[in-house]
Amino acid sequence: MSHDPQILVLGGTGKTGRRVTDRLRAQGLGVRAASRHGAVRFDWADESTWAPAVDGAVAAYVVQDDARPDLVRPFAELAVARGVERFVLLSARAWADLGDSLEAEEAVRASGAAWTVLRPAWFAQNFAEAPFISDDVATGALPLPTGDGLEPFVDLDDVAEIAAAALTSDRHDGAVYDLSGPRALSWAEALAEIGRASGRDLRHVDVTADEYVAHLVGRGFPAEVATEIGRYLGHIRAGLSAHLSDGVQRALGREPRDFTVYVRDAAAAGAWRV
Ligand SMILES: NC(=O)c1ccc[n+]([C@@H]2O[C@H](COP(=O)([O-])OP(=O)(O)OC[C@H]3O[C@@H](n4cnc5c(N)ncnc54)[C@H](OP(=O)(O)O)[C@@H]3O)[C@@H](O)[C@H]2O)c1
The missing domain is CATH 3.90.25.10 (UDP-galactose 4-epimerase, domain 1)
Incomplete structure (x- = not known):
C-alpha cells in the first residue's frame, strides 16, 4: 500500500466515481477507486471490507447504497476514526425536493469531519x-x-469537477450544492x-x-x-x-455545461x- 495520502472514491467504477477518479489521478493524486468489483474492494453489505478500503485515506467521495442510507453513519464514524478528514457525499436533488429523509447527509454533517454535499438533478x-x-x-x-x-x-463532468475540487481543498466545506x-x-x-x-x-x-x-x-x-x-x-x-439550480455556478464560478x-x-x- 502507498504511504502517500490517498483519496478514497466509493462507487469508483460507476458513472460519477470513474470521472472523479480520473480527475484526481490527472492531478497526480493517489486515489483508491473502491467498489465490490473494483481495484479496491468495498461492499456496503460487508462491513469487513470498510476498514481496509479506508486505511490511508484522508478524504472520501461517498456514493451510498440507496437502499441503506443508514450505513453512511457507521461508515463515516469508522472513516474518521481511521484518519479521514473530509467527505464529499453524492446525494440527489429529487430526495430533497420530495421531502425524503436525508439520512446520509445528516451522517456526514455529524461526522466531525469537513463535508460537502452534492445534490444533482438527473444525469x-x-x-x-x-x-x-x-x-x-x-x-x-x-x-x-x-x-x-x-x-x-446535469452533466457529470460538472459534478465530477466539483467533487474533485471539494475533495482537495477547504473552499467547499459545509456547502450543499443543488446541481442542474x-x-x-x-x-x-x-x-x-x-x-x-x-x-x-x-x-x-x-x-x-x-x-x-x-x-x-x-x-x-x-x-x-x-x-x-x-x-x-x-x-x-x-x-x-x-426548476434550475445554481450549484455549478456557486461551486465553479461558471455556467453548467x-x-x-x-x-x-x-x-x-x-x-x-x-
Ligand atoms: N442517475 C441519476 O440521474 C442520479 C441523479 C442524482 C443522484 N443519483 C445518485 O447517484 C448514485 C449513483 O452514482 P453513480 O451513477 O456514480 O453510480 P452507478 O454508475 O450507478 O454505479 C454504482 C457504483 O456503486 C458500486 N456499487 C454498487 N453496489 C455497491 C455495494 N453494495 N457496495 C459498494 N459499491 C457498490 C458499483 O460498482 P460495483 O458493481 O463494482 O460494486 C459502481 O461503482 C445513487 O446514489 C443515485 O441515487 C443518481
Missing part, C-alpha cells in the same frame, strides 16, 4: 450509460412515465437532440408509472428499486423538477452508434 449521462435508461434508448423507443415533464439534466444543467428539457426533446446528433430515430413512449415499474422489473430491477424510480419520474411528470454539448461529445465518441 445527462443516463442516456448512454447504464443502468437506468441507456438500454432502452439503444432500442430506439424509450418508455418513461414522464409525459411532457421537464428536467434540467442550464435549461430544462422534456425527454422527447432530449431524445430528438440525441437522434439528430447520432443519426438515429429515437422517440419517447409515454407510459403510466405502473407500466414503467413493470417494465423495470421485467428488466431485472428489484421491485422496490423500480417503485422508487417510478416515484421520482412521477415527480418530473408533475412538473416539479423543472449544456445538454447539447454533452450530446455532441458523446455522439462523437460513439455513444449511440449501432
Whole structure:
C-alpha cells in the first residue's frame, strides 16, 4: 500500500466515481477507486471490507447504497476514526425536493469531519450509460412515465469537477450544492437532440408509472428499486423538477455545461452508434 495520502472514491467504477477518479489521478493524486468489483474492494453489505478500503485515506467521495442510507453513519464514524478528514457525499436533488429523509447527509454533517454535499438533478449521462435508461434508448423507443415533464439534466463532468475540487481543498466545506444543467428539457426533446446528433430515430413512449415499474422489473430491477424510480419520474411528470439550480455556478464560478454539448461529445465518441 502507498504511504502517500490517498483519496478514497466509493462507487469508483460507476458513472460519477470513474470521472472523479480520473480527475484526481490527472492531478497526480493517489486515489483508491473502491467498489465490490473494483481495484479496491468495498461492499456496503460487508462491513469487513470498510476498514481496509479506508486505511490511508484522508478524504472520501461517498456514493451510498440507496437502499441503506443508514450505513453512511457507521461508515463515516469508522472513516474518521481511521484518519479521514473530509467527505464529499453524492446525494440527489429529487430526495430533497420530495421531502425524503436525508439520512446520509445528516451522517456526514455529524461526522466531525469537513463535508460537502452534492445534490444533482438527473444525469445527462443516463442516456448512454447504464443502468437506468441507456438500454432502452439503444432500442430506439424509450418508455418513461414522464409525459411532457421537464428536467434540467446535469452533466457529470460538472459534478465530477466539483467533487474533485471539494475533495482537495477547504473552499467547499459545509456547502450543499443543488446541481442542474442550464435549461430544462422534456425527454422527447432530449431524445430528438440525441437522434439528430447520432443519426438515429429515437422517440419517447409515454407510459403510466405502473407500466414503467413493470417494465423495470421485467428488466431485472428489484421491485422496490423500480417503485422508487417510478416515484421520482412521477415527480418530473408533475412538473416539479423543472426548476434550475445554481450549484455549478456557486461551486465553479461558471455556467453548467449544456445538454447539447454533452450530446455532441458523446455522439462523437460513439455513444449511440449501432
Ligand atoms: N442517475 C441519476 O440521474 C442520479 C441523479 C442524482 C443522484 N443519483 C445518485 O447517484 C448514485 C449513483 O452514482 P453513480 O451513477 O456514480 O453510480 P452507478 O454508475 O450507478 O454505479 C454504482 C457504483 O456503486 C458500486 N456499487 C454498487 N453496489 C455497491 C455495494 N453494495 N457496495 C459498494 N459499491 C457498490 C458499483 O460498482 P460495483 O458493481 O463494482 O460494486 C459502481 O461503482 C445513487 O446514489 C443515485 O441515487 C443518481
